[in-house]
Amino acid sequence: MKTEAAQSRRRRAPEATRLALVEATIDLVRTAGVHATTVDRICATAGVTKGAFFHYFPSKEDVLxxxxxxxxxxxxxxxxxxxxxxxxxxxxxxxxxxxxxxxxxxxxxxxxxxxxxxxxxxxxxxxxxxxxxxxxxxxxxxxxxxxxxxxxxxxxxxxxxxxxxxxxxxxxxxxxxxxxxxxxxxxxxxxxxxxxxxxxxxxxxxxxxxxx
Amino acid sequence: MKTEAAQSRRRRAPEATRLALVEATIDLVRTAGVHATTVDRICATAGVTKGAFFHYFPSKEDVLxxxxxxxxxxxxxxxxxxxxxxxxxxxxxxxxxxxxxxxxxxxxxxxxxxxxxxxxxxxxxxxxxxxxxxxxxxxxxxxxxxxxxxxxxxxxxxxxxxxxxxxxxxxxxxxxxxxxxxxxxxxxxxxxxxxxxxxxxxxxxxxxxxxx
DNA sequence: CCCCCAGCATACCATTTGGTACGTATGAAA
DNA sequence: TTTCATACGTACCAAATGGTATGCTGGGGG
Structure with missing residues (x-):
């Protein structure tokens, strides 16, 4: 997983970060389902923190x-x-x-x-x-x-x-x-x-x- | 829902209690899925307490x-x-x-x-x-x-x-x-x-x- | 009649979860 | 060079969750 959003931490790449979160969500939900896919795991998979997550999506339902x-x-x-x-x-x-x-x-x-x-x-x-x-x-x-x-x-x-x-x-x-x-x-x-x-x-x- | 196990609280009816828990689980999982079906909700639907639940089933996976x-x-x-x-x-x-x-x-x-x-x-x-x-x-x-x-x-x-x-x-x-x-x-x-x-x-x- | 264990109820706990508050770094515009 | 909004990071929180510890209770065996 770990897209380039992980490396370029403080580098601004809004679209890449957003995409990383979306793709992590897809990946996790497809293997474990919606409820088993936690926000923390999405963040970990995408290589970003919760702060980034909630900057792009108001709630878990929205990433979904x-x-x-x-x-x-x-x-x-x-x-x-x-x-x-x-x-x-x-x-x-x-x-x-x-x-x-x-x-x-x-x-x-x-x-x-x-x-x-x-x-x-x-x-x-x-x-x-x-x-x-x-x-x-x-x-x-x-x-x-x-x-x-x-x-x-x-x-x-x-x-x-x-x-x-x-x-x-x-x-x-x-x-x-x-x-x-x-x-x-x-x-x-x-x-x-x-x-x-x-x-x-x-x-x-x-x-x-x-x-x- | 609420089977007869609810009313006969302190009345001993082990099989009925067990069945109530199993049927509540079936009902809840069919509508909301596994992870959304919590032990608390199963107990509430079956009309028993957590003590009863874990008396019959060692874990949530076992009721499932x-x-x-x-x-x-x-x-x-x-x-x-x-x-x-x-x-x-x-x-x-x-x-x-x-x-x-x-x-x-x-x-x-x-x-x-x-x-x-x-x-x-x-x-x-x-x-x-x-x-x-x-x-x-x-x-x-x-x-x-x-x-x-x-x-x-x-x-x-x-x-x-x-x-x-x-x-x-x-x-x-x-x-x-x-x-x-x-x-x-x-x-x-x-x-x-x-x-x-x-x-x-x-x-x-x-x-x-x-x-x- | 009493004892004792199955069959519950109550109270509690550690962890996890979605979400928030707030701080900080970055780069583009002025 | 200063300004400032965007794009994050860190630290936290209240609620929910699976599970435990322990206490009470009624009925069947002795």
């Missing part, structure tokens, strides 16, 4: 929200690259997305956990502010996938009809549940196996070869 | 484990009833299971949360004892479903081959993820919709009508 935003933005960028050109066939882009997701849990040092899932599971029942934010983020991702599915329907009239948003939510749910199960079993390959089922299910809709 | 065991036993009994006779067609029993799961989130006062999922999400990365217990419980459920699927394969040779355990893990993952998403969106119907996709996927395997 910043962390969620930063995390989701990062994921959008990551998967966005994987998907390739927007002009490509939506079905191909969908395939690339599944490949990208499977690949993301196979990265050696990477934890098998989604920040959004961790936070939502822990706080959805008790903190409505955070719950709403998680809902918005989940919805964003689902909308994107639903868009791909809708475009795929238009370009490749499916053999069986389906509701894009409905299917997108199913994929999102399966993804979250897969991470949960994989982490519990300590077997990232479970995610890949589940994504293969998702792929098979999707291909069931479009199974007659369609014109380019 | 007892809660997990009790919860899983309760679920096995609940769904066991829904499935009907063991001699029935496994495919029919599978359908009943999906119906039972969908129904379980529609119960009016019921929370949209699985104790196992909550605990696993929060502790799998930090507490190996509890993680292992959760893994065993998840595996138990998966084995059961895999057994049904294997029996279904035997009785109704499927059009497309599949690995029962693999599919069972997928269903388990989808279930957990659906609860997570439904809780975040505050929409239990999402679970039902996702289970319909599961049903459709399964029927894809057995889609040619087979003899009774």
């Amino acid at each position: 929200e910043a962390a969620i935003l930063h995390w989701c933005q990062g994921r959008v960028e990551l998967y966005g690259r994987d998907l390739g050109d927007t002009a490509d066939d939506p079905l191909v882009r969908l395939e690339r997305m599944l490949d990208g997701l499977a690949a993301s849990v196979r990265v050696p040092g990477e934890k098998t956990a989604c920040l959004l899932g961790m936070v939502a599971q822990e706080l959805a029942g008790s903190n409505n502010r955070v719950r709403t934010l998680c809902e918005r983020m989940l919805e964003g991702w689902t909308d994107f996938v639903a868009g791909l599915l809708a475009e795929a329907k238009r370009r490749h009239p499916p053999a069986v009809d389906f509701d894009p948003r409905d299917v997108a939510w199913m994929l999102n749910s399966l993804w979250q549940g897969s991470l949960l199960a994989a982490k519990t079993r300590r077997d990232p390959e479970l995610v890949a196996a589940n994504l293969e089922h998702a792929r098979a299910y999707l291909s069931g809709f479009f199974d007659k070869r369609s014109p380019p | 484990e007892a809660a997990i065991l009790h919860w899983c036993q309760g679920r096995v009994e609940l769904y066991g009833r829904d499935l009907g006779d063991t001699a029935d067609d496994p495919l029919v029993r599978l359908e009943r299971m999906l119906d039972g799961l969908a129904a379980s989130v529609r119960v009016p006062g019921e929370k949209t949360a699985c104790l196992l999922g909550m605990v696993a999400q929060e502790l799998a990365g930090s507490n190996n004892r509890v993680r292992t217990l959760c893994e065993r419980m998840l595996e138990g459920w998966t084995d059961f479903v895999a057994g049904l699927l294997a029996e279904a394969k035997r009785r109704h040779p499927p059009a497309v081959d599949f690995d029962p355990r693999d599919v069972a893990w997928m269903l388990n993952s989808l279930w957990q993820g659906s609860l997570l998403a439904a809780k975040t969106r505050r929409d239990p119907e999402l679970v039902a919709a996702n289970l319909e996709h599961a049903r459709a996927y399964l029927s894809g395997f057995f889609d040619k009508r087979s003899p009774p």
